[in-house]
Amino acid sequence: MANFLAVAEARNGELRKVAHEAVTAAKALAGGGDVHAIVFGAPGIAAKAAALGECGASKVFVVEHDAFAMHNPEAASATIAAQVKAGGYRGVILSASAHGKDLAPRVAAKLGVGMAADVTAARMDGDAIVASHPVNTGKVVSTITLSANPAVVSVRPGAFTPAPTGGSATVEALASAADPAASRVKTTGLTQGNTAKLDLGEAPIIVTGGRGLKAAENFKLVEDLADAFGNAAVGATRAVTDDGWRPHSDQIGQTGRLVSPDLYIAVGVSGAIQHLAGMRTSKTIVAINKDKEAPIFKVADYGIVGDAFEVVPKLTEAVKAARANR
Amino acid sequence: MEQMTAGNFVFAAILLGAAGFFSYNAQRLARYLQFGKGAETSRVTEMPTRLRNLLVIGFAQSKILRDPLAGPLHAGVFWGFLVLTVGSIEILLQGVINGFSYDAFLPKPVFALYTLSQELFALLVLGAVSVLIWRRLVTKPKRLQGPGTHQAEAVFILSMIAGLMVTLLLMFGFASARQHGMEPGLHPVGGLIGRAFGGLSDGAQFAGFAINWWAHALLLLVFLNFLPYSKHLHVLTSLINTFFSNTSGPGTKGAMKPMDLEAEGVEIFGAKDIEQLSWKNLLDGYSCTECGRCTAACPANLTGKLLSPRKIVVDTRARLLEKAPLLVAREENAAPVAHAAHGDGDAHGHTATGEHVAVAAPDPAIEALLGKSLLDHYITEEELWACTSCRACVQECPVSIDQLEIINEMRRNLVLTESRFPEELLPAFEGMEQKGNPWSFAPGDRAAWAEGLEIPTMAELAASNDTPDILFWVGCMGSFDDRAKKVTVAFARILKAAGVKFAILGQEEACHGDPARRMGNEYLYQVLAKAAVETLNGYKVTTIVTHCPHCFHQIGKEFPQWGGTYEVIHHSEYLERLLREGRVPMDEGDGERLVVAYHDSCYLGRYNDVIDAPRETIRRALPIVDLVEPARTKDRGLCCGAGGGRMWMEEKAGKRINVERTEELLATGADTIAVACPFCMTMIADGVTAKGATADVLDLAELVAGRLAPEATASAS
């Protein structure tokens, strides 16, 4: 039994989903102990803070300041470290989000301890914290033991599903430990959302069309599927870009872009050597092709043998439905 | 002999002047060649081969004659010139020694033959030149056009030759009319022309003769001295060039020169400018006739790319003639100051010699010219990367120029010195370096195709002190490409059915680096080649069979550079041998009657003269085959577009080479296209898909494996 502090991430005046996940993870480690949360934001964030009680935080410290409207790592990390010390917590849990990954090591160094980063599971084992952490691009899973006290842990987004406990939290204002307006590193702008086309190199999901689509117009099928995902980019094979159906910049393969998204969907792609070289390292590969001898099926995790014109629209609908349910 | 006249003295003075000017130019051009400091092997090795080249390619014009129209015309002019040169000497001597004639030295019949030969060849040359002029002015063949060509100059030269012939024939005519000292010979032509002048007075006839004699002699001297300033410099250098050339042997055809990468103090690797080319590359520049045969055969040029091998050679000459005089001037200015510092050359040298020039206050215009380079200012990156290394240009060049070597040296400069290359090449380089194959496939999967086939690896055999008869080198395509793996399996099945004791290297096989070498990355190539040689020598391998022509060429022809000497056999030859010896249990029946067009791989046909074996293999595998040939075939076959590292590059400009080639193959009406190279397989199969055609593209091994006797098939699989 120990008390934990959870750093609850907010952006644009709203708590993020990962804020609840951090509290959930802290609760799991705390056993019967108390979980407090800390949240930074522009004045007004306090009104949102109480929601963290639902996942088990009993108290939420709110650090409000205009200079916390955007990410302010220097002042935030100083405040977190000070609060960890002042509150005598066994550890502090952050999200392994872009901002959490930025804060966690700063906090650890301020506390003079090592940390466990991007963990997918964590538990107390006697005096130590034992956590799982994927290494080597996810090809190996390491179990790490953290003997430091206080402990600093960042948890992988999505790994701890927020579990409502039906509790509620008191909200308490806390002053920043350092003048947030005096931070040397200043976040000067935040651009929400990617209205522009997702870059192939960054997109977590890529839907690629090959010559099996038969004509440039039929790329609509692939585009619709990408749109259904919301965070997918559209790629093409060399044959397709050579034929001018798509711009050369869309080409995935040895002579085009080398990608490894979380999900790669190949539609009407045969899987020539030069294409495979560009996408083989994708985490999950789905292939849809008429020809069941097509080499693409050799690398696909999930293959559907079938006519793209029948399969893809159905998949688009299913993806839309799945996302609507979330 | 008569006394020397005033005219003799005048002519002697002119002759002396002309000879002096000619020798000045000859020395000047020879000196320029010495600026080519690029590494060069001895060019006086294997004299019998060189003399054969000189006779066959040079004097017998064997390569010129590959063109059915221009060939005989040019050969006519060339042979005419050879014969007429004997007469020219007589004429020049006549100018100095009054009344000189071979008549005095030669037996009558020989002299008669001599005069006859002069007349006939003069007529022949005049006729050929007239057709050539007409061709330049009227039909204008495409290959004679293009950047860097000198049209007006060509016509001027041809006219000058015509002028020489006309004056010569008129001279013969007047002489015949005067019956003056020409009686002993045979002059059918002169006699005929002479009749026209029969009515003239003796004085007029003499004047006519003298005018034409002077015109001819002077034109001859002007012609000789104009040559060094024109593309017709080839008249003087092409025989020399043919003698020194290695493009038809001596040495190993198509093998790239090894580079010394450890050389101290080298700042520029590969060729950026003329100094890093060799004297032979520069002599190539002098020798180019601008005939355009190379460019007309170039797959890149044919399909609308910027590359023209002729332009590469012409640019080399142009840059040499621009830069070398400036370097000479600089050396001469600097000579008194820096005699000691001379000698080690200025292969890379603005620093050493630059200081001396500073004394003489550098002229900014000259400095600007010196600051240019062959690369970028004459030849662009885009041109260099368009080359498929197919060797068609080298094959066609009538004067044995090696265009490809210049391209390769410049690619080396781009990669090794400047790190400038199409960005698509980076993953290929990294793949070869880190994964031992250009696509970065996991090295552990290299022998995945062999799973369950019970093929021993060299390591396994060595463990039991056993050695195979042959090592089957599978190659990267054969190991990783899904389509090529089928060929690999087919070939392995045939070997098994034939009872050949063979092994593979398995995971110990790795890329030999040939693609890297062809892409200019000699460093990476040498690392890989040396490692492969070490592996092969470690197993004391003697005989290697492979189904990839690039592996075949590299291991067989270029590994000796690194101490790897093996008998390397391409599977087309090996299959032919097995079939000929009846070692493969084949189906007894005739099988289907297929119409097969065989596509020659450049690295088999042009590089290694393997032309008949693949065809013979097809005939033996398919007893009732209808073997058809595409328009461009055998040593003139058109490249598939994958060579020279093009496999790993984008093809954005112009038509795709593989489509062009596939169209040609399909035009034969073939229902099956046979290939003997996994890269050709990819390119042609893509071409067939692109054309929406239905022809099968099959490797020779697949054609043979498809005809294995049923029992053999059962036992081998």
Next chain:
Amino acid sequence: MKIAVCIKRVPDMDVKFKIAASGTAVDETGLKFDMSDFDGYAAEAALQINEKLGGGEITAICLGPDTVGETLRKALSMGIDKAVQLKCDAVPFDGYAIAQALAAELKGGNYDLILFGRMSIDSSNQSVGPMVAELLGLPCVTAASRLDVSAKTSGTAQRELEGASETVSFPLPAVVSIDEGVARPRYPSLKGIMAAKKKPLEVKPAQLGAATVTVTRMELPPERNAGRIIGEGPDTVPELVRLLQTEAKVL
């Protein structure tokens, strides 16, 4: 500008790993090693900054046993001026222990800019850069996907967030960790490789901190069966969606 680039030597990831007999590390036999991907971007970023500003000096620093010499030479062949090996038998997993060794080396160096890769692709902790910044008391920007340092006094950067991006300004000297997107690492020319052989490579003992995080087990995740055709025709779609949600967890 005086720039330090901290790099790490990591195994090639495109293989099937095996676990070593100890059970707490991967079996390194047969593995190929190279500079960690993001560190390559950092090296390139350093080179480009100094090429733009003219002059300057870049030092590459790498912690580890003597084998890291090869990785440092690679950095030198890209054009980096000198190299320092902080010698230790094995690189600890604990980022804070590493950060202390690096901070001790960087402290007196008067660097205007200290660059890191966003994370090492083997241990994937993304912690050493900011820890070093804290130890040195320097401002720090992590995971910069765009970096603009045009003066010796300050810089700006862009960072990618989940579904958004932010711009950041910071004074120099500073610590910046580099995400991909800044610049593709250059391919070393032969000239660079030759020159690298003559550049200085200093070896110093690493002053590692005590480790409080250790790896107690390594294992391979359960294998997914590759090359699975789950069915034919559009009726297979619901099954595909189910697998993507439950098994692959990508939806």
